[in-house]
Amino acid sequence: MKTAAEYRKHAEECRVLARQVPDGEQRDQLLEMARTWDDLADTREGLVRNHPELSTGDADMAEQPPSKR
Template identity: 65%
Template sequence: MKTTAEYHQHAEECRLLARHLPEGEQRNQLLEMARTWESLAETRKALIRRHPELNTEKASTTAQSEAE
């Protein structure tokens, strides 16, 4: 299972790629993918809050993710 930081990184990569495309369907798809990755990150955070034993992230990564 990916960490929240990895989900956020994927979202950022989608946004960066989208910036280099003209407005249109491909750009919209990348922005939608970024929103999906961010949603997955939030879902992962909520899951970890409910079930801390599932936390496979390093302490520093977790602290950084929770600060965001």
């Protein structure tokens, strides 16, 4: 399972690509993909926060509030 940081990296990659294409359907699709990756990151963070046993290790520790580490 990917970490929230990995999902956010994918979102940023989509935004970078979107800046390189002209306005239109392709750009809109890339920006929608970025929003989807960000939503997945938010969901992953919530899962790890509520279910620490789902943590994949150090990468997920950054996703948890300090009180859960």
